[in-house]
Amino acid sequence: MERPYLKIDHVSKTFQRGGAVSEVLKDVSLVINKGEYVSVIGHSGCGKSTLLNMVSGLLPVTSGAILLEDREVNSPGPDRAVVFQNHSLLPWLSVYDNVKLAVDKVFSRTRSRTERHEWTMHNLELVQMAHAKDKRPAEISGGMKQRVGLARALSMEPKVLLLDEPFGALDALTRAHLQDSVMQIHASLGNTVIMITHDVDEAVLLSDRIVMLTNGPAAHVGEVLDVGLGRPRKRLELVSNTQYIKAREGVLKFLYERHRFVEAA
């Protein structure tokens, strides 16, 4: 058996505010292999983002442990780069400088100045944003900002790429465009990816496995679905693919039959 790359081992998370204790996640276990694309799906408020924030190290785990290559994760670091939902680019820096900041920080010792410049440009080209390198984030569209956020994360050469609902705030056409870009990049670089999403089609289209969380409080892994579709995947061809339809049905059934979100009405 392959040695686990990223292991989420019986992780629980409780938040305390004043006297009130709320248990968000309970006993979540998950093993992710190198190069795998895993989506975490669940109704809003179930703790998807909390899970991701714990993997990134931005939130401490209450109990259990997260191990990346057998080393415990307990603080944020560039080996677990995050693409945030609202891009989180620094508005006072140009597109180029936003990526360069990450490159300079991560490779300050290992690469020369020209190498860092080339690496920054390489990552901007990867997301097709090299043309806008001198623009400020306020001057580019939402989809473009998300591309730059992706370039910034990729440029750190992370062991795990964490995507926190990266396309959630985008319109459908832009979203499809970016999904294709992410698929291409994943195909060529073979990143290990964890993506939080609430979009069933997105999860099935992009992932190797889909982790479905039950409704909170005390959410846990309800089901893990193997998508079982070969790559490269083509959006249009998949529409009539029986395996795709089956996977989609599985996720929908989980979300809307067995774990209906009661409060959403």
Added chain:
Amino acid sequence: MSLPLFKNDEPLVKPAAQVLSLPARVQARKFMFAPILRKIATAVVPPLVTVIALLLIWQILCDKPGATLPAPTVVWKEAKDLIIDPFFVYGTQDVGLGWRVLVSLERVAIGFGLAAVAGILVGSLIGQSDWAMRGLDPVFQVLRTVPPLAWLPISLAAFRDSSPSAIFVIFITSIWPIIINTAVGIRNIPMDYRNVAAVLRLNAFEFFYRIMIPSAAPYIFTGLRIGIGLAWLAIVAAEMLTGGVGIGFFIWDAWNSSRLPDIVVALVYIGLVGFVLDRVVGFLGNLATRGTAAS
């Protein structure tokens, strides 16, 4: 009347369909000046009218024999040298108001510069650390209400010299709004930026100048702008008491030798310089915060 109008209309109609761009360009160039002139006029004329009206009222009120204050015409007649030539030098104590303003500005520059550096650092600390906030904020809230001149005796006792005392008064007056606004700006740094910094593992120094300062810049400049205004208020008062060549002492000196017209001219100088200082800091703030404002 109707005939020439008709004649003018006719050639306008005919070529309109044939040549469109060329006449339009010529027209555009001609009209370029009108909006600019109008803009200048709308900006300049109303305050000009106000000033003239005020001068007129002042003239009418103070033109009577036995008036306690000099009328504008008297000011012009008696303090003409001060108005016309700000940079004359007749002796060590008899110099133009321009020189005096420069001396005062130098003190403000030192005091305010120190206050800006210290204020931003202390404000960052208070904004960043809850314990610094709890410990320092109550003390600062009390100290900031102390009037500038109340600090003067203490600083005179401490420094035993008038010039550093005046600078200290500037410093202590202008630092509070800088500290408080910087702290608010730091507290308002979006969580997203902090997360980015955490993922990149920026160290404290990098976090300070890469994230904190640019993100809090709009707040910092608000503090600086209030601070420079207070500093200019305080310098005049401080110099009245400490002496020297500054504009504040000039007023006190003029009062002691009953030169009321000179005081009037000095007040105008002080007002104009204060206005310019405020605008300069505001302009620098606009330059520095272009990025953060538009996010």
